[in-house]
Amino acid sequence: MPSPHPIPCRAEILRNEKVAPEVYWLELGLGGHFPPPYPGQFVLLRVLNAWEPFLLRPMSIFAFETSRRGSRMEVLYRVVGRGTRILASRCIGEPLDLIGPLGRGFQAGGGRPRILIGGGMGVAPLVFLASRPEPEDVLILGCRSTSEFPVDFVRERVRVPVRVCTEDGSCGVTGVAPEMAEALAAQCEWKVEVIAGGPPAMLAVVARLCEDRDVPCQVTLEARMACGTGSCLGCAIPTRPPGLYRRACTEGPVFEAREIRWEALP
Amino acid sequence: MKSPDLAVHWGPLRLSNPLVLSSGTHGMGEDGPRLFPPEILGAIVSKTVTVDPREGNPPPRVAETPCGMLNSIGLPNPGIDAYERDVHPRLVSLGVPVIVSIAGFTRDEYRTLAARVDRLESVAGIEVNVSCPNVERGGMVAGASPGETLAVLEAVTGETDRAVVAKLTPNVTDIVEIGQAAMEGGARMLSVINTLVGMSVDVDRRCSNLGVMTGGLSGPAIHPVGLANLWKLAKATGAPVLGGGGVVSAEGALAYLIAGASAVGIGTATFVDPFAPVHILEGIADYLERHEFASVTEVIGSLAETQADLSFPEEAC
Numbered sequence: 001m002p003s004p005h006p007i008p009c010r011a012e013i014l015r016n017e018k019v020a021p022e023v024y025w026l027e028l029g030l031g032g033h034f035p036p037p038y039p040g041q042f043v044l045l046r047v048l049n050a051w052e053p054f055l056l057r058p059m060s061i062f063a064f065e066t067s068r069r070g071s072r073m074e075v076l077y078r079v080v081g082r083g084t085r086i087l088a089s090r091c092i093g094e095p096l097d098l099i100g101p102l103g104r105g106f107q108a109g110g111g112r113p114r115i116l117i118g119g120g121m122g123v124a125p126l127v128f129l130a131s132r133p134e135p136e137d138v139l140i141l142g143c144r145s146t147s148e149f150p151v152d153f154v155r156e157r158v159r160v161p162v163r164v165c166t167e168d169g170s171c172g173v174t175g176v177a178p179e180m181a182e183a184l185a186a187q188c189e190w191k192v193e194v195i196a197g198g199p200p201a202m203l204a205v206v207a208r209l210c211e212d213r214d215v216p217c218q219v220t221l222e223a224r225m226a227c228g229t230g231s232c233l234g235c236a237i238p239t240r241p242p243g244l245y246r247r248a249c250t251e252g253p254v255f256e257a258r259e260i261r262w263e264a265l266p
Numbered sequence: 267m268k269s270p271d272l273a274v275h276w277g278p279l280r281l282s283n284p285l286v287l288s289s290g291t292h293g294m295g296e297d298g299p300r301l302f303p304p305e306i307l308g309a310i311v312s313k314t315v316t317v318d319p320r321e322g323n324p325p326p327r328v329a330e331t332p333c334g335m336l337n338s339i340g341l342p343n344p345g346i347d348a349y350e351r352d353v354h355p356r357l358v359s360l361g362v363p364v365i366v367s368i369a370g371f372t373r374d375e376y377r378t379l380a381a382r383v384d385r386l387e388s389v390a391g392i393e394v395n396v397s398c399p400n401v402e403r404g405g406m407v408a409g410a411s412p413g414e415t416l417a418v419l420e421a422v423t424g425e426t427d428r429a430v431v432a433k434l435t436p437n438v439t440d441i442v443e444i445g446q447a448a449m450e451g452g453a454r455m456l457s458v459i460n461t462l463v464g465m466s467v468d469v470d471r472r473c474s475n476l477g478v479m480t481g482g483l484s485g486p487a488i489h490p491v492g493l494a495n496l497w498k499l500a501k502a503t504g505a506p507v508l509g510g511g512g513v514v515s516a517e518g519a520l521a522y523l524i525a526g527a528s529a530v531g532i533g534t535a536t537f538v539d540p541f542a543p544v545h546i547l548e549g550i551a552d553y554l555e556r557h558e559f560a561s562v563t564e565v566i567g568s569l570a571e572t573q574a575d576l577s578f579p580e581e582a583c
């Protein structure tokens with residue numbers, strides 16, 4: 001699947017709404033020229049139209065829709081530092097500069113039932129993927145607690161069956177996403193494909209499970225980025241064989257799990 | 267009124283305009299620059315190429331800083347064989363003069379690289395990177411010492427008649443001394459500045475924000491440093507110097523030209539504002555028209571200088 005050519009673009013903030021204590025739902029109006037992205041692709045957001053903070057913030061595309069009036073994009077983000085705090089303070093009607101769509105998204109699978117596994121904010125690109133579901137898709141959504149993640153909000157956004165697990169038992173099964181995925185995959189005798197997004201430690205566990213059972217597994221990874229377009233070589237992801245790196249913004253952010261040298265991730 | 271002439275001479279090179287895309291800020295040449303039309307540039311400098319392929323440093327490789335960024339990329343590149351075969355033709359196809367940046371870990375490697383690049387077609391110049399602060403054994407050593415800079419430049423210019431640029435590091439006590447050594451070694455032009463050594467600490471995790479402790483600072487934060495280095499160097503050596511570091515606007519580019527730069531480098535700005543080169547060129551043309559200059563060359567070196575008391579160094583303010 002050739003990725004669409006990214007463009008710099010001035011969007012309009014249509015919504016920037018708190019959906020959990022530190023989690024915001026951003027909706028952007030993009031006009032008619034924004035190339036339709038693939039699930040798994042991301043954008044770089046310039047949180048202020050200024051040289052400070054300096055770098056743009058990478059965010060997965062959570063939803064995208066084109067109509068006659070132009071395109072609309074959604075992003076689901078957590079406030080974790082200065083840039084996202086500034087983003088949370090931006091108001092409806094204000095302009096927001098961005099570059100996108102960027103990166104290589106999820107690849108079409110081999111027709112097996114798909115288990116999508118989202119850990120916390122890592123679920124964002126999977127929600128976009130699940131907006132074009134395949135018949136047997138299941139989404140596993142894991143997080144620490146409903147007090148810090150908008151479980152119901154996400155659940156209502158997808159058209160595939162959702163299984164929830166929380167570490168504190170505040171919703172669904174008490175436990176973590178890889179355990180739930182393991183049980184579900186075993187029920188299908190591991191004749192599944194896995195697509196996962198979330199913290200690297202969770203992804204490493206999922207990758208291991210899949211590699212042991214020879215199950216195809218795609219993961220979406222995060223890396224510090226400067227340019228987002230392959231120009232700075234900054235977003236290095238350690239891949240096999242040892243010593244090799246690939247760019248999260250260009251060859252990723254979606255990778256085959258077995259390519260990754262998990263022990264060398266920062 | 268006729269639109270102002272943007273063409274400049276940088277040593278023996280004639281560029282259609284002063285804006286030169288800096289080394290290492292457009293990938294390996296295979297996909298960057300993707301967001302603005304490359305043909306608007308005066309020239310493009312390749313990612314620094316070494317004799318052998320290099321994978322680069324462990325991540326994280328970039329960190330945000332006030333008005334800028336640190337990088338510890340570590341010179342990943344496919345090596346001179348693959349450069350010659352795959353990268354160079356693609357850069358040439360962009361339709362702008364290509365300057366090939368080289369770095370060796372020994373004088374011999376510089377010699378080898380110079381001879382290899384000399385054989386290539388469509389090479390506007392060779393930029394000798396004596397200044398990359400990222401690689402332990404690398405450029406830092408050469409560019410920090412006048413003697414080694416001289417030796418490296420002699421090694422390169424002994425192998426080629428092409429226009430050789432020495433790209434200098436600001437991480438030295440006296441950049442003028444190094445610039446003079448480079449010119450003595452046969453460089454026809456100079457280029458300043460490469461990144462400044464810097465560091466950033468994650469106080470929660472009490473570790474560096476980069477995978478290899480220190481990195482190179484670039485972006486608007488370094489503009490005043492680049493400008494002072496350029497001015498001193500151009501004034502003291504009379505050499506054709508490209509000035510760069512932190513250019514994000516037409517004003518930033520014009521400051522370098524007014525202070526004596528023959529051409530202007532741009533790099534990091536394009537990460538954040540992909541159309542920066544377009545806006546900068548428009549802004550320069552606009553400025554020339556407003557001030558009724560027919561050509562950009564009229565502003566080069568036009569800086570009004572105050573009487574400096576040279577017995578009183580600026581650091582002692």
Ligand SMILES: Cc1cc2nc3c(=O)[nH]c(=O)nc-3n(C[C@H](O)[C@H](O)[C@H](O)COP(=O)(O)OP(=O)(O)OC[C@H]3O[C@@H](n4cnc5c(N)ncnc54)[C@H](O)[C@@H]3O)c2cc1C
Pocket residue numbers: 042055056057058059060061075076077078079080081082083084085121124125221222223224225248253329330
């Ligand atoms: C491809 C991709 C997709 C992402 N999608 C989402 C998403 O959908 N929702 C969401 O909430 N977050 C997402 N992130 C993480 C998000 O980019 C960071 O949380 C954000 O950049 C933090 O910025 P800050 O200024 O608030 O934090 P600070 O810690 O103040 O940021 C300092 C610097 O570090 C960078 N940085 C910090 N954390 C990360 C991180 N985890 N990944 C990459 N860079 C980081 C920042 O961009 C900035 O340059 C994604 C990251 C990547 C690489």
Ligand SMILES: Cc1cc2nc3c(=O)[nH]c(=O)nc-3n(C[C@H](O)[C@H](O)[C@H](O)COP(=O)(O)O)c2cc1C
Pocket residue numbers: 232233234288289290291313314337339341367395398433459460461483484485486488510511512513531532533534535
């Ligand atoms: C990510 C990155 C990679 C770089 N790689 C190189 C390189 O390979 N060779 C080199 O001579 N300079 C390299 N530089 C330095 C730039 O060419 C330039 O001199 C410096 O960044 C200052 O200019 P700027 O502030 O406009 O970016 C690199 C800079 C950055 C930010």
Ligand code: FES
Pocket residue numbers: 224225226227228229230231232233234235247248249250
């Ligand atoms: S962020 Fe610059 S190469 Fe990926």
